Amino acid sequence: MPRALASSRRARPAQLAPPAARQAAASPLLPPGLLERLLAEAMGRGADFAEVYVERTSTTAVVLEEQRIRSAQVGLVQGVGVRVIAGAKVGYAYSDDWDEAALLRAARTAAMIAQGGGSERAYPVKRVPVPSHYRVGQPLEDVAVARKTALLTRADKASRAFDSRIQQVNASYVDQTRRIAVANTTGRFSEDTQDQSRMSVHVVALGKNGERRTGMYGSGGRVSFSYWDGVTPESVAEEAARQAIATLGAVDCVAGPQTVVLAPGWSGILLHEAVGHGLEADFIRKGTSLFAGKLGEKVASELVTVIDDGTVSSARGSINIDDEGVPGERKVLIENGVLKGYLYDQLNAKLMNQRSTGSGRRESFKSLPLPRMTNTFLAPGDHAPEDILKEVKRGLYCATFGGGQVDISNGNFVFEVSEAYQIEDGKLGRPVKNAILIGVGPEALKNISRVGCDPMPDPGMGICVKDGQMLPVGVGLPTVRIDNVTVGGTKVG
Template sequence: MPRASAPTRRAPSSQLAPLAARRPSPVPLLPQPLLERLLAVAMERGGDFAEVYVERTHSTSVVLEESRIKSAQTGLVQGVGVRVISGGKVGYAFSDDWDEPALLRAASTAAMIAQGQGSERAFPVSRVAVPSHYRVPTPLSDVEVSLKASLLTRADQAARAFDSRVTQVNGAYADQTRRLAVANTEGRYTEDTQDLCRISVQVVVQGKKNERRTGMYGGGGRVPFTHWATFPPEEVAREAARQAVATLGAVDCAAGPQTVVLAPGWSGILLHEAVGHGLEADFIRKGTSLFAGKLGEKVASELVTVIDDGTVASGRGSINIDDEGTPGERKVLIENGVLKGYLYDSLNAKLMGQRSTGSGRRESFRHLPIPRMTNTFLAPGNHHPDDILKEVKRGLYCATFGGGQVDISNGNFVFEVSEAYQIEDGKLGRPVKNAILIGVGPEALKNVSRVGCDPQPDPGMGVCGKNGQSMPVGVGLPTLRIDNVTVGGTQVG
């Protein structure tokens, strides 16, 4: 069951640093003659298609607890995966040993699994230029770990200075510089370098009668380390502390159907989970999605236009190419309430008579690519956010979401709201606790009655899980009103 995690709040407009000059192209990960030999071995037993995926990832992870750096680690993961497709059969094998005999064994193993009809052809490849949606002049892997750790130390100091009731601060920084290359039997050879970083801060405060509340905030993206000059860790820490303090004294959330207003930004995680996964082509092809067979039909309010865009500059989910070597795209999935398209990887596209939308993504060389979202957001409407709130006599304002999950087969979703407020006569009232949104994705979309003119991306913290693979994603949403949403709480409304 797909899940989303890492609650955040909306991004400041200064989040993304200007794009800088592109750094020089590095030496190829594997020599082209070896790539071509691996393709030939992969097709020895025949098949319709073969692909070699090469990856080298340098990563850093730093953790702060109790005002001290608890751990600081760097690592290198590299390997090669070989995939062979024969009809509906897929053979896949990988190796983290880069010696030629080991790579040839992986290619031969994938060929044996797919069991085609036999072939002794050569498969020359040519380098294909790729677009550029993120430019990081200095690889994040080249930045000193001490500088990364200092971000967390600064965040800890800012959080503790925010309010005397702060009792605990936890911080985490993570980045990676991921190089990948993809060569296939269609003659395409593509490369990309994907830098990615994020910081998250969790703050715990203690109020009267030992009441404890937690706030979390963070951000990042495919951005250079200089990003933290425009999105400083102090800002991250203060927002996390603000969330925690703001929810002190929260009352129990009323249960039952309510009008719900979603804050812009991270609230888009509801769209990602409740709708986005159901539009991924593997679920569509297998008929397990509620959206299967509904192209051209009205599936949402006419105010709803859903877009998945892998080309957003420096976005957390952005890709110059997907993990099959296909360029990332901007895809309109739902337009004015009408279902327009699905998210395809190359395998499901071929089996369904379609083309790939650049949505084939994998966690690492150890995994097969599957259809995944990139940056998924709701297009803005014409309603002013203040007017949206004023129109609600009684309801729930959801400022920050926690995790959520969806059942693809029936569209049922459940989301935890970590910061929420009562709406009374068009104004925000007391904070509430233990709020949960429950519903069916398409039904929630049909109940959208107002869409704000204030689109916001999330600040760059989203992590999406599917089939045991985790991928970075982005979400976004303007202020949104949804009527008749089932709210789970601890008292009857």
């Protein structure tokens, strides 16, 4: 698909948010009249569709290292992006200058890139109501930075108090108050305010003979600052410390095919990467996904139902509207093992004669929207988690995952397991190190033989990267048993 990106002005780096910007937060980002003029300018050379995306995002980022606050930054980024679609051609231009003349130049630039036929008409827009899946009373940008830095100081203290073997603690806190407005030539005009808060703690434990083990944990979501009264910095820090201490004395992982049991919650990252990306419509349309052309076919065990849901209350990946102004949805992608649907943004939906599923997301006004996941999880089954474990004579229990990578074209995945344990005669044994799961997404789905009745979302720390764009996402699953998984390790069984 031919696509171009142009800018009428280079975006400025994040800067201190002036009080005037906060006072203006309750007013419209851009008046409807100006949005209509920009749409008319964008369609001036003729096209099928034009869209104006407006964003103002304030961010606070605090970092603690070596028992000291190393940085505390507050910034404001704002800008306007204009997209024009003519057939399969896309023109996109953006500006961080909100002067009307600069915005009109951006609209003309996008129109010239798309190069449609000539047209002159008005494109009135009407504000539409949006759902509310998250409600934050006090915007996070209005909370004093000192209160946010205090969270990290408490986390550092709690990590070190957990065990004397905790030698190093790094912690970070990031929040955003993001306001967006989207108007397009269908007449739709919608706005949303998206607050997001996240804290993470990374620790290093030092054991006998200089052995070093790490632990990492985080939490957050589309929540108010009072969230940290319940999910305290101490609880986040103690879980990170627990992981590091629990894996001291770990033995080498045995390589070879094994029965693997996934812990509930964060293990859903495996589902997100190995399956979810392959169901995004751009990969489907281009035929580069292993799931292309398989609607209605059995692609997984009958125990497997995969759902992407942008409507989960206050979850990290939830959206009232996506970044094309379409309301978030609950989408059943795989039902009882049968492939039921894909994730569509507006462009790919149009080219594939489908409708958008509210999956068009972008990192900022400088980015084109892409079909992306929101909160992706495996529906619960009927098996008790303790029974799933008891049935395994010998295998690997994966408690926490680290990094991983997936090839969308063939489904091949490789995932590092940061906290794992031997399973022997239905019980957890010694911790193991250097465990890696290797496989093919659809094959792993077909080898799922038990799905627990204990669904659990991740704690709210997921970040997904696609085409260089980073977005918050959620994952989750119950306890799951997968048979015949190739495990990479440092010891021959």
